Amino acid sequence: MQQSQIDAIKASPAYRRLVASRRRFSFALTALMILTYYGFILFVALSPQTLSRPLYAGAATSTGVLVGVAIILVAVGLTGWYVRRANQTLDPLMSTLLKQARQGD
Amino acid sequence: MKSLRILCGATLASAATFARANGISGPVPDHVELNPVAIGMFVLFVLVTLAITRWASRRTRTTRDFYSAGGGITGFQNGLAIAGDYMSAASFLGLSGMVFVFGFDGLIYSIGFLVGWPFVMFLLAEPLRNLGKFTFVDVVAYRFAQAPIRLLTASTSLVVVIFYLVVQMVGAGKLIQLLFGLDYWMAEVVVGALMVVYVFFGGMTATTWVQIIKAVLLLCGATFMAVSALAQFGFSPEAMFRHAVDVHPDHLSIMAPGKLLKDPLNAFSLGIALMFGTAGFPHILMRFFTVPSAKEARKSVFVATGFIGYFYLLTFIIGFSAIALLGQHPEFFKAGADGSFNLTHDLIGGSNMVAVKLAQAIGGNMFYGFIAAVTFATILAVVAGLTLSGATTVSHDLYACWLANGRADDRKEMRISRISTVILSLVAIGLGILFENINVAFLVGLVAAVAASANFPVLVSSIFWRGMTTRGAVMGGALGLVSSVLLTLFSKSVWVDVLHQAHAPVFLDNPALVSVPLAFFGIWAFSMLDRSARGRKEQEAFAMQEFYGHTGLLPTEAVNH
Numbered sequence: 001m002q003q004s005q006i007d008a009i010k011a012s013p014a015y016r017r018l019v020a021s022r023r024r025f026s027f028a029l030t031a032l033m034i035l036t037y038y039g040f041i042l043f044v045a046l047s048p049q050t051l052s053r054p055l056y057a058g059a060a061t062s063t064g065v066l067v068g069v070a071i072i073l074v075a076v077g078l079t080g081w082y083v084r085r086a087n088q089t090l091d092p093l094m095s096t097l098l099k100q101a102r103q104g105d
Numbered sequence: 106m107k108s109l110r111i112l113c114g115a116t117l118a119s120a121a122t123f124a125r126a127n128g129i130s131g132p133v134p135d136h137v138e139l140n141p142v143a144i145g146m147f148v149l150f151v152l153v154t155l156a157i158t159r160w161a162s163r164r165t166r167t168t169r170d171f172y173s174a175g176g177g178i179t180g181f182q183n184g185l186a187i188a189g190d191y192m193s194a195a196s197f198l199g200l201s202g203m204v205f206v207f208g209f210d211g212l213i214y215s216i217g218f219l220v221g222w223p224f225v226m227f228l229l230a231e232p233l234r235n236l237g238k239f240t241f242v243d244v245v246a247y248r249f250a251q252a253p254i255r256l257l258t259a260s261t262s263l264v265v266v267i268f269y270l271v272v273q274m275v276g277a278g279k280l281i282q283l284l285f286g287l288d289y290w291m292a293e294v295v296v297g298a299l300m301v302v303y304v305f306f307g308g309m310t311a312t313t314w315v316q317i318i319k320a321v322l323l324l325c326g327a328t329f330m331a332v333s334a335l336a337q338f339g340f341s342p343e344a345m346f347r348h349a350v351d352v353h354p355d356h357l358s359i360m361a362p363g364k365l366l367k368d369p370l371n372a373f374s375l376g377i378a379l380m381f382g383t384a385g386f387p388h389i390l391m392r393f394f395t396v397p398s399a400k401e402a403r404k405s406v407f408v409a410t411g412f413i414g415y416f417y418l419l420t421f422i423i424g425f426s427a428i429a430l431l432g433q434h435p436e437f438f439k440a441g442a443d444g445s446f447n448l449t450h451d452l453i454g455g456s457n458m459v460a461v462k463l464a465q466a467i468g469g470n471m472f473y474g475f476i477a478a479v480t481f482a483t484i485l486a487v488v489a490g491l492t493l494s495g496a497t498t499v500s501h502d503l504y505a506c507w508l509a510n511g512r513a514d515d516r517k518e519m520r521i522s523r524i525s526t527v528i529l530s531l532v533a534i535g536l537g538i539l540f541e542n543i544n545v546a547f548l549v550g551l552v553a554a555v556a557a558s559a560n561f562p563v564l565v566s567s568i569f570w571r572g573m574t575t576r577g578a579v580m581g582g583a584l585g586l587v588s589s590v591l592l593t594l595f596s597k598s599v600w601v602d603v604l605h606q607a608h609a610p611v612f613l614d615n616p617a618l619v620s621v622p623l624a625f626f627g628i629w630a631f632s633m634l635d636r637s638a639r640g641r642k643e644q645e646a647f648a649m650q651e652f653y654g655h656t657g658l659l660p661t662e663a664v665n666h
Contacts, residue, residue: 001658006649006652006658009652010648010649010652018655019651019655022655023569026227026228027227029223029227030223030224030227030228033220033223033224033227036220037216037217037220037376037380038373038376040213040216041213041369041372041373041376042369044213044362044363044372045369045372046369048361048362048363049361051209051361051362052358052360052361052362052363059343060343060346060347060349060350060357060360061342061343061346061360062209062360062361064209064212064360064361064362065209065212065346065360068209068212068213068215068216068421069418071216071220072215072216072219072414072417072418073414075216075219075220075222075223075410075414076407076410076411076414078223078227079222079223079226079227079406079407079410079411080407080411082223082226082227082403082407083226083403083404083407086231086400086403087400087403091400094655094656098656098658
């Protein structure tokens, strides 16, 4: 790709919007993961009795086990969400942009 | 807080959990007999991997083949290989052992090890693939002065690789002694020799397939174990937990947090080291250059995260079912004079042997041999990846891109990488033997802290912050490196446990809580203070870097510094 085409893309508002939304998405998911993990650690450190509560009356399984498994699923789920959005939305937008720029001259 | 360091060992390497003088070790067997089934299965694994190496060596002609398997690995294969690289012998044996002793707390640690992966996905995977060629140093060096950046990041990478290798070697020696009845030094030589053969002849292709095979074997073995164990409770986790609570010496408290995490500050610090350390390990980051596109890079992180998460769930089930089931096998324990034993203290071989003992209880000697062989294979896969990463750092980052100014002769570069492979393995064997009787737990924490405080901040800032300059990168990275090394040196793990002083001057067991922010601050401050013309040009180059990072259109010659 020609440098002039690249410069044109970089200057276009559509490209800036796409880059910004991609970055926002990355940072938002990062923040979500940090909140989930450290939220859990805070519970462990400050309110362990919440996690020790039995899942239902008379159960040996504690709430904490369920929460722990849920966090593992959240971690996998968030990475899956990222892949899905990147494949279905962000990548096609970028390739459309590039195609338009190539046809532009 | 000895337990926190043990936990660290559990993911990152074997040694911490296998090191002497740790909190959850148990009686050592007086004499281990050679186990023919285990050795037979292991020999089979070696033969298969050697055949693959032979095949891979025919496809390893250029440095590109050697470093990145020619970029021809698919996202799914790479995801499995990453999982194979990350699920160390220690995370299998150490985590299931920790669940066995502490119950629920083991799960807290598994989660800590897993959450690094989403960060790799959200922040690093795509820009790495799009901007780098063979190492993460390529990405950092994209818009900055080559010499200082390469020198700094290559040295932090080598520190990480060599110490991590030592940790693995020491752990491997002790484990193999316990499982196979081989002498310590013999185990070192076998591991060292095999890793040279894989890497020297087969480069990234052989290393990748060794990791894939190992991941599949480990996942299948652990699945079989967890399912068979659960079957004994009618597939009811509640029944398994109920039984475990009844027989464990700590009873209901094993279902609740509390025994390991008494000190939140240390827990936070360790959490930071684990999370960001994963995203700063050179041998892990290197795997993203083996796939053809950013899309495949994303897929590989998703596959890896899924398998690693699944694997941690299995270790949790294995640990709990072991509590419930191992007590029925008094022959696994060192009983007192009255024939009674304590479930968590008297297991022969210590709590690291929980998973293998459970294998024996479930599937007899055959399955025990299988799991022991898989554990050995696991060590090989991890050390091969480390060695390859170290050799690439020397031949690509230091020789080709810096000393030869990007005009290296391919054959000469290949020769240098192969010589580095041999030297690295000799160093690993030598240090492994030298460190046999030293408590290497501190190295585990150190390796994670250096990766988290020197590599990760520099890498992530170079990708996301326009304002960073060479000066900021070098000063920030150096601050992270120096502070993490110094703080570790004065922490309990070295000052008290290795140097036998009474009190450690630094109360943090892992320095990451201080050293990671310090590195980011250094990058910010020295970049802001940098008013040089070069610094301004580097900031202006960010727009192009961002473009290439998002589009993957970077011409390959341009990366060929």
